[in-house]
Amino acid sequence: MAHYFNEISRTFNEYLLIPGLTTKDTNPGNVSLKTPIVKYNKGEKSAIELNIPFVSAIMQSVSDDGLAIALARNGGLSFIYGSQAIDTQAEMVRRVKKFKAGFVVSDANVTPEHTLADILALKKKTGHSTVGITEDGSPNGKFVGIVTSRDYRVSKTSLDTKVKEFMTPFSKMVYGKAGITLSEANDIIWDNKLNCLPIVDEDQKLQYFVFRKDYDDHKKNPNELLDENKTLMVGAGINTRDHAERVPALVEAGVDILCVDSSDGYSEYQREAIEWVKREYNGEVKIGGGNVVDKDGFMYLVEAGADFVKVGVGGGSICITREQKGIGRGQATSIIEVVEARNEYFEKTGIYIPICSDGGIVQDYHMVLALAMGADFMMMGRYFARFDESPTKKLKVGGNFVKEYWGEGSARARNWQRYDMGGDEDSNDGMKFEEGVDSYVPYAGKLKDNLNVTLAKIKSTMCSCGAISIPQLHTDAKITLVSSTSIIEGGAHDVILKETSNG
Ligand code: RVP
Numbered sequence: 162m163a164h165y166f167n168e169i170s171r172t173f174n175e176y177l178l179i180p181g182l183t184t185k186d187t188n189p190g191n192v193s194l195k196t197p198i199v200k201y202n203k204g205e206k207s208a209i210e211l212n213i214p215f216v217s218a219i220m221q222s223v224s225d226d227g228l229a230i231a232l233a234r235n236g237g238l239s240f241i242y243g244s245q246a247i248d249t250q251a252e253m254v255r256r257v258k259k260f261k262a263g264f265v266v267s268d269a270n271v272t273p274e275h276t277l278a279d280i281l282a283l284k285k286k287t288g289h290s291t292v293g294i295t296e297d298g299s300p301n302g303k304f305v306g307i308v309t310s311r312d313y314r315v316s317k318t319s320l321d322t323k324v325k326e327f328m329t330p331f332s333k334m335v336y337g338k339a340g341i342t343l344s345e346a347n348d349i350i351w352d353n354k355l356n357c358l359p360i361v362d363e364d365q366k367l368q369y370f371v372f373r374k375d376y377d378d379h380k381k382n383p384n385e386l387l388d389e390n391k392t393l394m395v396g397a398g399i400n401t402r403d404h405a406e407r408v409p410a411l412v413e414a415g416v417d418i419l420c421v422d423s424s425d426g427y428s429e430y431q432r433e434a435i436e437w438v439k440r441e442y443n444g445e446v447k448i449g450g451g452n453v454v455d456k457d458g459f460m461y462l463v464e465a466g467a468d469f470v471k472v473g474v475g476g477g478s479i480c481i482t483r484e485q486k487g488i489g490r491g492q493a494t495s496i497i498e499v500v501e502a503r504n505e506y507f508e509k510t511g512i513y514i515p516i517c518s519d520g521g522i523v524q525d526y527h528m529v530l531a532l533a534m535g536a537d538f539m540m541m542g543r544y545f546a547r548f549d550e551s552p553t554k555k556l557k558v559g560g561n562f563v564k565e566y567w568g569e570g571s572a573r574a575r576n577w578q579r580y581d582m583g584g585d586e587d588s589n590d591g592m593k594f595e596e597g598v599d600s601y602v603p604y605a606g607k608l609k610d611n612l613n614v615t616l617a618k619i620k621s622t623m624c625s626c627g628a629i630s631i632p633q634l635h636t637d638a639k640i641t642l643v644s645s646t647s648i649i650e651g652g653a654h655d656v657i658l659k660e661t662s663n664g
Contacts (some may be wrong), residue, residue, distance in 0.1 A: 165320040169491075171309065171493045171642070172421055172491045172493055173492060173521065173522070173530045174524075174527070175493065175642055176530055176640050176642060176643065177641055177643050177651075178526070178625070178641075179626075179628070179640070180573045180624045180626065180638060181639060182627045183625060183627055185629030187624045187628070188629055189617065192620040192623055192630070193629065193630050193631075194213045194619070195212055195215055195631070196214045196259060196537045196631045197210055197513065197515045197537055198211055198216075198411055198418065198449075198468075198517075198538060199513055199637050200515065201513055202394070202511055203380045207513075209394070209447065211236065211237055211238055212236030212237070212384040212386055213235065213612075213616060214237075214472050214528075214539060215232070215236075215319040215538065215541065215612075216232075216538060216540045216541075217229070217232055217237070217239040217541065217542070217543030217545045218477075218519070218540050218541060218545070219398030219422040219540075220241040220639060221242050221244055221245070221552070221567070222551065222552065222553045222565060222574075223239075223242070223542050223546050223551055223566075224540075225241065225629075226243050226249055226253040226254075226256040227550050227552060228395060228548070228551050228552065228608070229253070229257045229393075229395045230257055230550075231548075231550040231608045232545070232550075233385065233386045233387075234262075234382045234385050234386075235382065235384055235396055235608065235609055235612050236385065237338070237386065238386055238394055238396055238417075239257075239395060239422050240396040240398045240422075240540075241253045241254055241395065241397045242422075242569075243397065243400055243407070244398075244569060244574055244575070244578070244579065245421050247406055247407045249417060250397060250410075250494065250613075251411055251414040253454065254397055254416045255415065257393055258415035259392075260393050260395070261360070262382070262385075262426050263346070263347075263372075264346075264369035264370075264371060265325075265369055265371070265631035266368075266369055267293035267367060267633065268300065269286075269289045269291065269292045269293065270286045270292065270293040270295055270299060270335065271292060272294065272296065272297065272304070272324070273294055273296075273299070273305055273306065274323060274557070275323070276322060276323055276324065277319070277320050277321070277322045277324070277327070278314075278321065279319055279550065280292055280308055280313070280324065281315070281320070281515060290309055290310045290572075291356075291372075292307070292308040293359070293367050294306040294308060294324055294325075294328050295366075295367055300367065301366055302366065303364070303365050304331055304367035305328075305330065305331050306324075306325070306334070307326035307328060307334065307357070308324060308329070309329075309356070312327050312328060313327050314331060325434070325485065335355060335553060336361045336432050337359070337360045337361070339361065339362040339363070343393065347371070350373050355373065356373050357370050357372050358370065358371045362506045363534070388417060394418075395417055396416065396418040396419065396420060397420075398419075398422035399411070399419050399420070399421055399434070400421070400422060400423070400434075400579065400581075401423065401428075401433065401581075402581070403578075405437065406440065408438055408441070408446070412442070417440065417447070417601055418447040418449070419446065420469075421450050422569075422578075423452065423516065423579055424452065424474065424570065425582075425653070426450050426451040426452050426458060426462060426471070427451070427457065427462075430467070430581075430582075430583060431450055431462065432461065432462070435448055435450055435465040448466075448467065448468055448589040449467055449468055449469040449470065450465065450467035450469075450470055450471065450472055451470055451471025451473075452471050452473050452519055453470060453471075453472060453474075453492040454472060454489070454498075454499070456498055456499065456501070459499045459503065460503060460506070460537065463506060464610045467514070469515040469516065469517055470499065470503075470515075470536075471517040472492075472496055472513055472516055472517065472519060472536070473492055473519035473520040473540075474488060474489040474490060475488060475490070475520075476491070476519075476520040477519075477520035477521065477543075477568065478521070478542065478566075479542070479566060479568035479598050479599075480568055480596065480597055481568075481596055481599045482570065482596045483596060485594060485595070485596050486596070492518065492521040492531075493530070496531060496534045496535065497534055500516060500536070501515055501535075503516055503535070515537035515538065516535065516536050517540050518539040519539070519540040520540070520542070522539060523543075525615050525618045525619065526618070528615070529619055529622040529623060529634075532635070533626065533635070534638075537631065545608070546564055546565075546566035546602050547566075547604060547606055548564075548608040549606060549608065550576070550608045551608050553565040553566065556601070558601060561603065562603075562604035563601035563602060563603055564601065564602055564603045566595020567597065567602050568598055568599075569597060570597030571595055571596075571599045572595055572599075573599045574597070575592075580596055591654055626639070
């Protein structure tokens with residue numbers, strides 16, 4: 162007979178937190194959101210700790226190098242999407258590892274043979290008025306000059322004027338030599354009253370720009386997630402088909418942690434991939450597994466050697482796996498059961514396995530619920546897709562700004578490896594059916610601004626629960642199920658809302 166689970170499969174929306182004692186020390190300023198991401202032994206510390214409990218989803222529409230840099234600068238970590246060629250994924254990882262605060266790789270570049278019309282088009286596209294002029298028009302080509310808005314007057318200069326006729330040529334420029342520190346670069350900027358200092362190597366190739374406005378940029382990011390060499394940390398998604406080629410390229414690019422990206426992680430393919438990585442790198446390369454939703458799946462991945470386990474099937478905002486295959490489980494129930502298994506395993510072995518809650522987070526308080534239920538960090542797609550830093554297009558639809566957001570199981574992503582069930586079907590031909598949708602999400606602006614509000618809410622909720630750390634929340638949280646009528650009570654009700662209120 163089939164196994165029946167006794168409890169109903171529930172989502173975060175069906176729970177609320179009950180306040181705990183808030184002491185005078187339990188204030189947001191004292192709250193630490195540090196959290197382990199890889200397994201560790203009792204009494205020791207996790208080899209990688211996040212400064213905020215967020216990772217971004219392994220998705221084309223979410224995690225490229227741009228989002229990875231923004232998130233790591235704010236204390237979290239991105240897993241660069243694996244549904245792309247090995248070399249482009251490795252290149253994204255490399256760009257994050259090479260990122261130096263205050264040193265910007267020029268994203269607006271043309272050759273001296275381009276025209277003012279090209280400069281104006283580029284300015285419109287990138288929003289940047291400083292254009293690097295290189296011999297081949299590439300960001301790191303031989304540097305021959307610079308154009309800023311002070312070099313031309315649209316009303317006076319003809320649009321077909323060649324860049325070489327109005328650019329400030331290299332011979333007249335103050336520049337810094339590759340290898341100088343940010344503070345040395347800033348001294349040159351101040352001494353010469355510059356707005357922007359190009360950094361050039363010994364072959365006169367353009368490396369970076371340092372801008373006056375970024376002078377104390379790094380001081381604004383006290384939470385930065387850095388490795389022991391002070392470079393930003395970054396993760397990457399892998400699949401169970403080409404890991405023998407992909408993993409070495411990612412490791413060589415400097416990746417800090419991997420995660421097997423699969424909609425159903427309870428599989429022999431996944432076990433073999435994790436074992437392969439552990440064997441090949443003597444356990445030194447960190448790798449998470451998933452996704453699972455019960456004890457059996459969790460234990461299977463732990464025994465395979467996973468450094469963390471990712472939980473969630475079918476809860477993602479763009480995910481239609483439950484409708485298409487009838488597979489999945491409410492996110493809250495999944496977390497509760499897997500956490501129980503993790504705690505038992507810890508009791509028995511003294512090894513703590515961090516758990517990542519993946520998908521289905523809608524409200525900020527869902528994040529606190531996920532943590533309170535025992536998750537150590539959470540993976541989000543929709544949340545991050547809304548920001549400037551996500552890789553997708555910003556559009557205006559029906560008078561509102563939106564960003565594109567599509568699932569890895571949608572035809573658009575063509576990520577058949579994530580949904581592959583093995584066998585000799587010709588999966589390379591593409592997926593036979595979709596498990597995700599192509600959608601829009603409301604545009605929300607800069608990652609940092611939104612994150613600051615979210616983190617303030619999380620800290621405030623934790624203080625209400627009487628917890629100033631995630632481990633304390635794990636042990637002290639009090640959680641209740643809510644009835645559907647009490648959900649109505651939770652919103653503004655029985656009042657006539659004014660148009661200006663955002664209720
Ligand atoms: P959400 O944050 O609710 O947008 O969910 C993101 C998660 O959804 C991802 O981390 C992944 O586990 C899952 N996903 C991604 N693509 C798809 C799909 O196409 N079905 N699902």
